[in-house]
Amino acid sequence: xxxxxxxxQNLDWTDHTLILPAxxxxxxxxxxxxxxxSTLEVELVGRLHSxxxxxxxxxxxxxxxxxxxxxxxxxxxxxxxxxVIVQQRAPVAMNRRREFRTSLIQWIQEHHFKQxxxxxxxxxxxxxxxxxxxxxxxFLCTPDLTESVGxxxxxxxxxxxxxxxxPFTYNEDSAGVLHMPGSGITRSxxxxxxxKKVHLVVLLLYCSEGDNxxxxxxxxxxxNNWLQLISGSDSEKNKSWKVPVSWNLMFGNHPPKNxx
Amino acid sequence: xxxxxxxxxxPIFSRAVVDDEDEDVPVREVFIVRETAEEATYDQPxxxxxxxxxxxxxxxxxxxxxxxxxRPLLPVASVQVRGSDKDDTDDQLSGLKFRKQSITLGHFYHxxxxxxxxxxxxxxxxxxxxSTALGEKIFxxxxxxxxxxPVVVILTSLHxxxxxxxxxxxxxxxxxxxxxxxxxxxxxxLNQPYLEQxxxxxxxxxxxxxxxxxxxxxxxxxxxxxxxxxSDPSHVQAFIPLxxxxxxxxxxxxxxxxxxxxxxxxxxxxxxWGNLYM
Numbered sequence: 001x002x003x004x005x006x007x008x009q010n011l012d013w014t015d016h017t018l019i020l021p022a023x024x025x026x027x028x029x030x031x032x033x034x035x036x037x038s039t040l041e042v043e044l045v046g047r048l049h050s051x052x053x054x055x056x057x058x059x060x061x062x063x064x065x066x067x068x069x070x071x072x073x074x075x076x077x078x079x080x081x082x083x084v085i086v087q088q089r090a091p092v093a094m095n096r097r098r099e100f101r102t103s104l105i106q107w108i109q110e111h112h113f114k115q116x117x118x119x120x121x122x123x124x125x126x127x128x129x130x131x132x133x134x135x136x137x138x139f140l141c142t143p144d145l146t147e148s149v150g151x152x153x154x155x156x157x158x159x160x161x162x163x164x165x166x167p168f169t170y171n172e173d174s175a176g177v178l179h180m181p182g183s184g185i186t187r188s189x190x191x192x193x194x195x196k197k198v199h200l201v202v203l204l205l206y207c208s209e210g211d212n213x214x215x216x217x218x219x220x221x222x223x224n225n226w227l228q229l230i231s232g233s234d235s236e237k238n239k240s241w242k243v244p245v246s247w248n249l250m251f252g253n254h255p256p257k258n259x260x
Numbered sequence: 261x262x263x264x265x266x267x268x269x270x271p272i273f274s275r276a277v278v279d280d281e282d283e284d285v286p287v288r289e290v291f292i293v294r295e296t297a298e299e300a301t302y303d304q305p306x307x308x309x310x311x312x313x314x315x316x317x318x319x320x321x322x323x324x325x326x327x328x329x330x331r332p333l334l335p336v337a338s339v340q341v342r343g344s345d346k347d348d349t350d351d352q353l354s355g356l357k358f359r360k361q362s363i364t365l366g367h368f369y370h371x372x373x374x375x376x377x378x379x380x381x382x383x384x385x386x387x388x389x390x391s392t393a394l395g396e397k398i399f400x401x402x403x404x405x406x407x408x409x410p411v412v413v414i415l416t417s418l419h420x421x422x423x424x425x426x427x428x429x430x431x432x433x434x435x436x437x438x439x440x441x442x443x444x445x446x447x448x449x450l451n452q453p454y455l456e457q458x459x460x461x462x463x464x465x466x467x468x469x470x471x472x473x474x475x476x477x478x479x480x481x482x483x484x485x486x487x488x489x490x491s492d493p494s495h496v497q498a499f500i501p502l503x504x505x506x507x508x509x510x511x512x513x514x515x516x517x518x519x520x521x522x523x524x525x526x527x528x529x530x531x532x533w534g535n536l537y538m
Contacts, residue, residue, distance in 0.1 A: 004474045049474040051396055054388045055467035057440060057481065058460035066454040068443055071470045090462070093389040095287040188282040246458045249424045257428055 005046040013084050018113040020086035022120035025182035026207045029119035031216030033087045038062050038244040040078045048073040052100035054090040061246035101189055108198055115199040122180040124206040136206040137222050138162040142194045157225055289342045290390040292397050295335050305337045305401050309378035311511045312412045316465045318491045320415035321383035323499040326522040328512050335367035377511050395467025411507045412472050412479035416465040423485040424459050435498045436485040445478040451505050491529055
């Protein structure tokens with residue numbers, strides 16, 4: 001995997017936060033990134049290119065008129081909030097998952113990001129009764145961030161960290177595994193980041209397949225509570241997120257009129 | 261395939277899997293084999309060209325064969341999928357020896373303008389994982405020492421049901437031709453409408469255009485949406501207007517035998533070879 005910059009420019013991102021989606025159930029991470037990209041003032045700075053991504057091309061997803069093309073994975077920069085945002089629009093090839101993880105972490109380490117936020121999702125039907133009473137979001141921090149970021153997210157925002165569970169009984173067990181079915185490469189990426197001391201925070205939203213636009217708004221709102229990306233009271237926030245033009249006809253064309 | 265809330269089954273990619281995607285799943289490798297007069301050789305081919313035409317799918321491949329290439333067709337290389345490398349015993353392979361054989365998915369041809377136009381024809385289906393690898397390998401075959409930037413033209417067909425539009429379908433014809441070009445493509449003005457939001461293209465055609473974009477090679481993709489995917493004269497001929505415009509106009513000499521070639525090719529492809537009573 002290699003990064004192709006669009007222009008010769010300063011790419012010093014040492015004090016930046018990297019936001020990237022995991023291709024997971026409902027594509028919530030990718031939808032949330034679309035909301036961020038269409039709402040914030042961002043600039044396309046380059047592309048991540050690899051045979052690990054399944055190929056995809058299309059017109060620019062944020063402009064109705066022709067303005068360049070989109071490929072499988074693009075990198076955007078938001079100067080105002082010191083964010084680097086990666087949008088991955090195609091899944092990872094099933095024969096190159098390990099290669100993708102390794103090269104992604106290598107790319108992250110080369111740019112010395114302050115922290116990395118992975119937006120992911122997992123199946124809602126694995127929630128416990130206790131989870132049903134609270135917001136359907138959990139987080140995970142790599143060990144280096146548990147004290148600083150982890151305690152802030154728990155105490156100030158009320159988020160709960162994902163518990164380890166026994167793989168057979170699903171009861172909470174500190175010696176168990178991180179149970180996040182449907183989250184794609186999230187667990188393996190988290191574990192590799194933990195061992196390689198990459199500062200990673202995973203936001204995990206419980207959802208089901210279907211119309212996942214409301215889930216994307218939920219995740220974007222929660223992320224906004226933490227990073228303060230857009231201002232406004234709670235009731236106004238949904239109005240503040242701009243929906244990209246690429247979300248049109250998400251479930252196919254309108255039915256033909258002559259069938260009625 | 262997924263059923264929506266209203267019950268219709270749509271070809272939507274489903275993420276509905278419980279297993280985590282931690283481990284690699286092997287996929288048969290795709291590779292390009294040089295064809296010489298004597299035999300196929302497995303060394304990496306290296307071709308000179310100023311125009312690279314990549315045809316993906318049966319209709320686009322038939323168009324290139326009939327209207328751009330001249331007969332007899334002598335492939336300079338072929339696209340193959342490597343056979344299974346499992347160490348199965350003869351007993352296990354009984355009746356399944358085809359698994360060990362390589363499968364040919366497409367061919368490379370030079371036109372009569374030797375060393376100027378290279379055509380890659382891939383009428384057969386590939387796995388998405390193989391498309392990505394093949395897209396990269398096509399560009400590693402093109403010799404970049406003689407010139408810097410070839411122009412790449414990609415032709416493909418998709419079914420009409422994959423075309424998304426705000427307009428009512430009644431307003432459209434049964435064939436829609438759209439274009440999508442890389443940022444560095446400045447060769448002439450496109451006569452075809454630009455592919456509209458929110459349509460996307462995947463597969464080999466997307467892999468080749470992505471390579472054009474990241475390698476800063478001028479490339480243009482023409483996609484023809486038709487109401488059936490099998491080769492049909494009207495679907496193949498939908499690409500004919502492209503011969504009258506750049507970049508094909510600069511390199512392709514009108515083929516007087518094109519109509520006869522097309523008729524022969526379609527007769528060969530539509531004949532049911534498996535029917536005992538033909």
